[in-house]
Amino acid sequence: xxxxxxxxxxxxxxxxxxxxxxxxxxxxxxxxxxxxxxxxxxxxxxxxxxxxxxxxxxxxxxxxxxxxxxxxxxxxxxxxxxxxxxxxxxxxxxxxxxxxxxxxxxxxxxxxxxxxxxxxxxxxxxxxxxxxxxxxxxxxxxxxxxxxxxxxxxxxxxxxxxxxxxxxxxxxxxxxxxxxxxxxxxxxxxxxxxxxxxxxxxxxxxxxxxxxxxxxxxxxxxxxxxxxxxxxxxxxxxxxxxxxxxxxxxxxxxxxxxx
Amino acid sequence: xxxxxxxxxxxxxxxxxxxxxxxxxxxxxxxxxxxxxxxxxxxxxxxxxxxxxxxxxxxxxxxxxxxxxxxxxxxxxxxxxxxxxxxxxxxxxxxxxxxxxxxxxxxxxxxxxxxxxxxxxxxxxxxxxxxxxxxxxxxxxxxxxxxxxxxxxxxxxxxxxxxxxxxxxxxxxxxxxxxxxxxxxxxxxxxxxxxxxxxxxxxxxxxxxxxxxxxxxxxxxxxxxxxxxxxxxxxxxxxxxxxxxxxxxxxxxxxxxxxxxxxxxxxxxxxxxxxxxxxxxxxxxxxxxxxxxxxxxxxxxxxxxxxxxxxxxxxxxxxxxxxxxxxxxxxxxxx
Amino acid sequence: xxxxxxxxxxxxxxxxxxxxxxxxxxxxxxxxxxxxxxxxxxxxxxxxxxxxxxxxxxxxxxxxxxxxxxxxxxxxxxxxxxxxxxxxxxxxxxxxxxxxxxxxxxxxxxxxxxxxxxxxxxxxxxxxxxxxxxxxxxxxxxxxxxxxxxxxxxxxxxxxxxxxxxxxxxxxxxxxxxxxxxxxxxxxxxxxxxxxxxxxxxxxxxxxxxxxxxxxxxxxxxxxxxxxxxxxxxxxxxxxxxxxxxxxxxxxxxxxxxxxxxxx
Numbered sequence: 001x002x003x004x005x006x007x008x009x010x011x012x013x014x015x016x017x018x019x020x021x022x023x024x025x026x027x028x029x030x031x032x033x034x035x036x037x038x039x040x041x042x043x044x045x046x047x048x049x050x051x052x053x054x055x056x057x058x059x060x061x062x063x064x065x066x067x068x069x070x071x072x073x074x075x076x077x078x079x080x081x082x083x084x085x086x087x088x089x090x091x092x093x094x095x096x097x098x099x100x101x102x103x104x105x106x107x108x109x110x111x112x113x114x115x116x117x118x119x120x121x122x123x124x125x126x127x128x129x130x131x132x133x134x135x136x137x138x139x140x141x142x143x144x145x146x147x148x149x150x151x152x153x154x155x156x157x158x159x160x161x162x163x164x165x166x167x168x169x170x171x172x173x174x175x176x177x178x179x180x181x182x183x184x185x186x187x188x189x190x191x192x193x194x195x196x197x198x199x200x201x202x203x204x205x206x207x208x209x210x211x212x213x214x215x216x217x218x219x220x221x222x223x224x225x226x227x228x229x230x231x232x233x234x235x236x237x238x239x240x241x242x243x244x245x246x247x248x249x250x251x252x253x254x255x256x257x258x259x
Numbered sequence: 260x261x262x263x264x265x266x267x268x269x270x271x272x273x274x275x276x277x278x279x280x281x282x283x284x285x286x287x288x289x290x291x292x293x294x295x296x297x298x299x300x301x302x303x304x305x306x307x308x309x310x311x312x313x314x315x316x317x318x319x320x321x322x323x324x325x326x327x328x329x330x331x332x333x334x335x336x337x338x339x340x341x342x343x344x345x346x347x348x349x350x351x352x353x354x355x356x357x358x359x360x361x362x363x364x365x366x367x368x369x370x371x372x373x374x375x376x377x378x379x380x381x382x383x384x385x386x387x388x389x390x391x392x393x394x395x396x397x398x399x400x401x402x403x404x405x406x407x408x409x410x411x412x413x414x415x416x417x418x419x420x421x422x423x424x425x426x427x428x429x430x431x432x433x434x435x436x437x438x439x440x441x442x443x444x445x446x447x448x449x450x451x452x453x454x455x456x457x458x459x460x461x462x463x464x465x466x467x468x469x470x471x472x473x474x475x476x477x478x479x480x481x482x483x484x485x486x487x488x489x490x491x492x493x494x495x496x497x498x499x500x501x502x503x504x505x506x507x508x509x510x511x512x513x514x515x516x517x518x519x520x521x522x523x524x525x526x527x528x529x530x531x532x533x534x535x536x537x538x539x540x541x542x543x544x545x546x547x548x549x550x551x552x553x554x555x556x557x558x559x560x561x562x563x564x565x566x567x568x569x570x571x572x573x574x575x576x577x578x579x580x581x582x583x584x585x586x587x588x589x590x591x592x593x594x
Numbered sequence: 595x596x597x598x599x600x601x602x603x604x605x606x607x608x609x610x611x612x613x614x615x616x617x618x619x620x621x622x623x624x625x626x627x628x629x630x631x632x633x634x635x636x637x638x639x640x641x642x643x644x645x646x647x648x649x650x651x652x653x654x655x656x657x658x659x660x661x662x663x664x665x666x667x668x669x670x671x672x673x674x675x676x677x678x679x680x681x682x683x684x685x686x687x688x689x690x691x692x693x694x695x696x697x698x699x700x701x702x703x704x705x706x707x708x709x710x711x712x713x714x715x716x717x718x719x720x721x722x723x724x725x726x727x728x729x730x731x732x733x734x735x736x737x738x739x740x741x742x743x744x745x746x747x748x749x750x751x752x753x754x755x756x757x758x759x760x761x762x763x764x765x766x767x768x769x770x771x772x773x774x775x776x777x778x779x780x781x782x783x784x785x786x787x788x789x790x791x792x793x794x795x796x797x798x799x800x801x802x803x804x805x806x807x808x809x810x811x812x813x814x815x816x817x818x819x820x821x822x823x824x825x826x827x828x829x830x831x832x833x834x835x836x837x838x839x840x841x842x843x844x845x846x847x848x849x850x851x852x853x854x855x856x857x858x
Contacts (some may be wrong), residue, residue: 028769032776043786047646048638159820183626190630195639199629276857331857336686338854352854359692369665371687375609388691 015016026115030067030122034207037063037189052194054221057133062217064130066189068123069153073185075116076109077158083111083166090163093254104247108162131220145219145229152236153212159236159243160208166243166250186215187240211235264348266440266472267310267333272342274328274496302328303495305342312439313330315473317487317504319577323498326476330442333474334364359390363438365430365446377414377427380437389436394493403431405434406461423454430458440542441465441473446502447482456561461483492577508570513579515550517543519557520565530557539564544571598726599701606705617713624665625721628658631785632725647790652728656816657787660729664811665784666710667743670751671699673758674764677765682854689850696842700751707747731815738824741809745831750807752838759842762849777802783809803834 041063045056054062084107088092096105096110187195188209209234218224266525280296303325304421305531310316331337332344335351336359339416344351373379386396405429417425443462444498447455463486466473477483481492483504490507492500504528519527520540527533530553531545545553557563570576611619627853636651644650649657651693679685688695730741756773779785782804788796799805810827819827822840 025768029772032772033755036776036779039780040785043633043792044638046642049639051634052637183623186626187630188632195633199633242665254757334690336689336854337857338851354689354850356692359690362690364690366683366686373605373609375612376605380605380608384601384605385596388693465734528671550772 007060011216023115023118026118030119034067034122034126039068039097048119052191054191054193055109057130058217058221060125060130060133062191063189063207063221064123064125065150065217065220066123066128067126067152067215068120069157069188069216071119071121071123072154072186073157074119075113079111079113080108081161083107084165088254098249099120103251104244108158111222127220133193134221142219142222142224145224149211149219149224149232151234153208153216155210156208156232156239158199159239160244166246185209191217208235208239264312265309265551266312266314266347267308267474268343268345269309269329269333270307270343272303272306272329272332272344274325274332274337276300276342282442301496301534302331303339304495305362306493306498307338307342308491308501309494310472310474313466313470313473313490315462315475315486317483317490318474318476318493319483319490320476320493324494327444327494328496330444330474330476331491334362334442335359336364355540360436361438362440362442363436364442364444365433366444370425372417372425372428374418375416378409378420378432381417381432382413385432385435392435392478393415399435399437400431403434403461407431407457423450426454426583427458427461430461434570435505437469439469439471441471441475443473443477445477446475447477447479449458455479456483456485462486465514508576513547514544514571515547516569517545517550517554517557518542518565518567518569518572519561519563522562522564525561527557558593595697598697599704602701603705603708606702607709608710610708614709614713617710621662621666621710621713621717625662625717628665630663631661632658635786635790640717647787648785649790650728651739652726653816655725656727656729657812658813659718659725659727660812661784662721662810663711663714663718664743664746666714667707667811668750669809670703670747670754671758673754673767673771674763676758676761677767680761687781687854689853694808694846696751696846699755700748703751704744704747719733729816734821734824735747735815735819738828739811739815741828742814742831745828745835746807746811749803749831749834749838752835752842756838756841756845759845759849762852778807780806781805782807783812787814806831806834834842 034127041056041059044051045059049055051059084093087096087107093107096106099106192209192214215224215228215232268342276299277297278300279591280298291371306325306329318326318330328337332339333346333351335354338352347358347361349355349361351358373384379415382396382400383393391399404413407430408422409427409431412420412424413428417428420428426446446462447458450458462473462475465471473486475486475562476480482497489502490504491498492507493561500510516534517531518540519542524539527541527543530542531549534542534544536542543553554566554568557566632654634653635646635649639646639649639651639654683694688698757771760770781791781799781802788799788805788809791799806827812832814824814827
């Protein structure tokens with residue numbers, strides 16, 4: 001029995017060593033990204049004290065949420081969607097479809113990029129610093145609102161990404177559109193209110209970046225209204241249902257094509 | 260440089276690599292973080308030969324024998340650890356423009372053509388790279404296209420061609436600048452028999468028309484037999500044999516193959532090693548010295564309908580040569 | 595050599611025209627970045643009474659729309675691909691040719707840029723309709739701009755080549771590359787116009803080639819630079835091209851020696 005434990009320990013340790021290099025790489029990349037973000041923020045606020053009604057620490061909070069959410073996306077959503085797309089292009093999706101679990105759940109959770117969670121930690125740290133600068137106390141409702149808003153935002157991004165990836169069943173060159181998606185997510189670093197009306201509409205409804213980032217930030221800085229949160233919940237729910245529908249259609253198309 | 264000077268001279272060529280030692284286990288992994296252990300790989304360990312202009316020489320050896328390493332040193336891609344290399348009077352590793360314009364290296368599975376465009380466009384690019392005058396270029400190009408029989412394919416995008424067709428185009432492209440030295444590394448690998456024959460014929464014709472020197476590596480004995488009168492066998496980084504192809508078989512083939520077709524089945528074990536049975540025909544392997552004696556016995560003792568005596572296929576011979584330890588040396592091999 | 599450049603560029607145009615849809619998608623995806631910057635700075639300008647750092651929302655719009663073309667001109671052979679190029683055998687093929695491989699890259703990407711410029715025009719028109727830039731360039735400014743975008747291209751080709759060649763010695767390069775790109779982003783005029791950076795950053799940028807690949811071409815067209823500064827800028831580009839070229843020569847020679855010793 002001790003031999004077995006030692007064996008698992010050895011394998012685990014060897015894996016750990018391998019992870020450590022990737023961990024360092026991720027650490028450096030996240031640090032650099034954070035540095036650039038902070039520098040950008042610094043430059044903006046060297047010329048003004050207020051951006052669209054948001055102060056510097058408030059914007060720092062937005063950046064914190066943005067980084068945190070990005071960490072979650074890169075750790076959980078992106079690896080799974082990437083693998084789904086590869087499976088579709090190479091025809092290896094069948095393995096996932098023959099398992100007893102629900103296919104959608106399976107393809108959505110089987111991959112995990114562990115060290116991207118580093119961004120979650122970094123984001124949380126930035127958030128902490130921002131909140132400290134704001135000097136505010138975190139009320140129970142605010143924290144709750146924040147957590148809920150975060151969850152809803154994540155679900156929205158997941159739904160949208162799943163829908164786009166599912167379309168890969170029909171059109172096999174979707175990685176160019178994902179490029180656009182990533183560019184739009186970068187917009188989430190700034191509160192959605194500063195964008196002109198038509199652009200805001202694009203961001204808010206076509207890509208729920210606003211909900212994923214701005215709304216949770218609003219929750220923490222005390223701007224969140226019940227109406228907004230309700231709207232977020234409604235949209236999240238709607239998108240989940242839509243994603244499920246698109247998924248099933250795509251699955252039928254796929255099964256039909258390969259049979 | 261007169262035509263009497265050798266085209267290729269290689270003297271005591273060596274190429275050693277330092278390769279990190281990778282050991283398994285936890286302790287070794289930790290240790291490797293602190294101090295890296297290396298061992299020396301002797302890819303080429305004292306190779307010497309001379310090739311005259313116009314020769315087509317086969318360069319044989321198993322994977323890892325040092326063939327590709329030697330070719331790369333001749334092409335100037337790798338720098339020797341020690342020893343001398345001269346091709347057409349140039350030192351390859353200096354990569355002089357003059358030298359690069361007079362030589363070509365074709366590796367069997369490398370793709371040098373533009374993927375999305377017709378081969379003709381890639382040929383034009385070659386013209387621009389090697390600064391081939393228009394008239395000469397067109398003449399060479401049309402000549403090669405005709406020789407290879409690909410006139411209807413040169414306007415199709417390369418990605419739409421089969422592997423064999425692509426290889427033909429690669430070879431045409433490689434020869435547009437009329438190089439005087441050709442290094443061909445597995446040019447017919449993965450191709451069907453017709454394609455192989457076509458390409459072999461092309462190379463022979465090119466050699467005939469231009470007097471170019473050719474060094475060719477291949478796993479297909481048919482290539483070597485068809486093109487090369489001389490072969491150099493390399494193994495463990497050393498030259499095991501350098502001489503006529505026929506001599507190779509004679510030198511190393513310790514056996515003869517006797518194909519016996521019997522009127523009625525009989526056990527041929529007592530006569531020699533049974534290699535295979537194909538219906539009524541049995542293939543026997545007997546030591547060369549005993550071949551005539553065994554043949555006489557067979558004819559005397561059994562009802563033989565047909566009998567042939569052959570040298571073993573060159574593949575088997577080569578395999579045997581490689582299986583022999585390099586330390587044994589040429590003299591010790593059975594003859 | 596000119597023959598080679600023309601032929602290679604022609605090859606690139608033919609190939610990239612086949613991929614025009616993919617090229618378009620990429621360009622559209624790239625627009626998100628400058629639009630974000632544009633909106634942010636216009637907001638700041640509005641808050642500061644209509645102008646910040648000498649830029650109005652109108653000139654910001656002009657800056658970031660021209661940005662999209664300059665950004666495309668900046669795209670060269672990525673340093674990340676050097677590892678693949680070395681291991682793949684592509685480099686071997688290049689080494690067998692009697693031409694320095696950088697010419698192939700310059701000529702190919704150069705031809706590609708021609709396709710990109712053509713594809714960019716309708717995009718620029720659309721963006722101008724949406725964001726209403728303030729732009730009235732003189733003939734000299736247009737001329738200098740037309741030259742400067744190619745100067746920018748050459749500078750970046752040289753420096754990213756030198757950077758990528760580090761792959762000859764190690765493949766643990768991502769940190770180095772990311773750091774380089776981060777510095778470039780901040781100090782080139784890509785994130786913000788140079789005049790909006792704090793003075794110490796501007797002084798630091800004077801010792802680096804970055805602003806000559808990005809900020810200068812844009813400002814040549816959009817800013818109100820006097821002819822002396824316009825031509826002086828071209829001179830600086832020439833200087834940095836020379837520096838880059840020297841760097842490439844140095845590292846390349848060492849790199850080929852390393853490659854010849856170690857193999858792929």
